Amino acid sequence: MTQRSASLTIALALAQLGWHVFPLSPGTKGPLANCKRCDPKTQPAHQIETCACIADGAWCHGVRAATTDPARITAWWRRAPHAVPGIAAGPSRLVLIDIDTHGEELPDNHATALLPGIDLRTELIGEAAWRDRSAFRTGRDSLNLLARLRGGRNPWPSDAAHQPLVVTTPSGGTHLWYRAPEGVTLHQALASTRRALAWKVDVKAGWSYGVAPGATTTAGTYTITSGTPASIGHMPDWLTGEVIRVASSEHRDTTPAPTRATATSTASADRGTRYLLAVLNRGDTQLREQRGKEGRKQRLAALAYQAGGLIHLTTLTERDVIDRLTDTGIASGINAKKAENIARSSLANGQRRPLTIRS
Numbered sequence: 600m601t602q603r604s605a606s607l608t609i610a611l612a613l614a615q616l617g618w619h620v621f622p623l624s625p626g627t628k629g630p631l632a633n634c635k636r637c638d639p640k641t642q643p644a645h646q647i648e649t650c651a652c653i654a655d656g657a658w659c660h661g662v663r664a665a666t667t668d669p670a671r672i673t674a675w676w677r678r679a680p681h682a683v684p685g686i687a688a689g690p691s692r693l694v695l696i697d698i699d700t701h702g703e704e705l706p707d708n709h710a711t712a713l714l715p716g717i718d719l720r721t722e723l724i725g726e727a728a729w730r731d732r733s734a735f736r737t738g739r740d741s742l743n744l745l746a747r748l749r750g751g752r753n754p755w756p757s758d759a760a761h762q763p764l765v766v767t768t769p770s771g772g773t774h775l776w777y778r779a780p781e782g783v784t785l786h787q788a789l790a791s792t793r794r795a796l797a798w799k800v801d802v803k804a805g806w807s808y809g810v811a812p813g814a815t816t817t818a819g820t821y822t823i824t825s826g827t828p829a830s831i832g833h834m835p836d837w838l839t840g841e842v843i844r845v846a847s848s849e850h851r852d853t854t855p856a857p858t859r860a861t862a863t864s865t866a867s868a869d870r871g872t873r874y875l876l877a878v879l880n881r882g883d884t885q886l887r888e889q890r891g892k893e894g895r896k897q898r899l900a901a902l903a904y905q906a907g908g909l910i911h912l913t914t915l916t917e918r919d920v921i922d923r924l925t926d927t928g929i930a931s932g933i934n935a936k937k938a939e940n941i942a943r944s945s946l947a948n949g950q951r952r953p954l955t956i957r958s
């Protein structure tokens with residue numbers, strides 16, 4: 600079988616199971632380039648929701664073009680036979696737990712860095728379970744620590760209902776594909792930020808994506824080692840809880856929110872919330888119209904800074920606003936990790952300079 604037909608075969612087989620597919624570059628694993636009309640380098644960005652290209656069957660806007668339509672998928676691979684199928688997590692109702700095995704050293708503050716949002720020194724777990732830094736070499740080690748802490752006696756039930764699709768990546772990492780929990784909106788949570796599930800363990804959900812199981816990039820093949828795409832199990836309850844903790848906008852940060860004026864009446868907090876939401880909506884539109892990658896990053900930073908100045912007047916949490924800003928950044932074409940970093944740091948800067956709304 601040629602490379603070309605293998606990619607298309609995988610894409611069609613997964614699409615038939617309801618997995619939303621779109622083409623990735625085999626080298627960078629990023630989406631294929633937009634058409635000229637949708638190219639943010641030469642054209643003002645526009646609303647993805649109303650972009651004619653996607654309706655016309657183009658692959659513009661990456662994950663946002665993902666589809667289960669076999670005719671569209673076949674046409675894409677006819678045009679780009681070497682493309683690698685990517686899977687849009689949220690539309691496919693999947694969650695990808697992405698366990699990394701290489702990269703940076705364990706940070707010095709490993710009592711708080713191993714499981715972001717959890718201070719191991721305050722947990723009912725013996726120091727022996729985590730004190731030895733050399734015991735943590737990959738994301739598997741940190742995820743197993745989380746399982747030990749939150750997963751009870753049998754953290755990884757082996758019955759069919761809990762069976763993930765397990766994939767070994769070319770770099771030796773592991774992908775666990777699970778069915779997404781119902782009734783909750785998830786976002787990605789990356790190991791490079793405070794929001795990871797565990798050190799070197801990312802959550803890909805919502806508008807984030809992963810390389811399709813079985814697909815081959817220039818780095819190698821994403822090999823299925825257990826489970827089947829046709830029957831993906833759900834996460835054990837403790838893991839669902841932890842994924843919601845780090846990857847849902849309903850999540851409330853464990854670090855105390857910056858103090859809000861106690862005199863703020865509900866009415867004025869509502870007014871502040873409406874005002875900030877209006878600012879974010881306007882910023883969203885402006886960012887899509889902004890030309891050039893650097894320009895968009897600067898505009899996102901300015902928007903996040905302004906939001907940071909206003910958040911104390913609202914009923915929104917930092918997490919709500921960072922999620923919203925990150926989504927705005929991603930929708931305008933900024934890399935997801937970059938968007939979240941900009942949102943988080945600029946929001947924090949803005950919070951140091953609280954603004955007031957003039958009546």
Ligand SMILES: [Zn+2]
Pocket residue numbers: 636637645647650651652653659660
């Ligand atoms: Zn477009």
Ligand SMILES: [Zn+2]
Pocket residue numbers: 633634635636637638652653657659
């Ligand atoms: Zn286009």
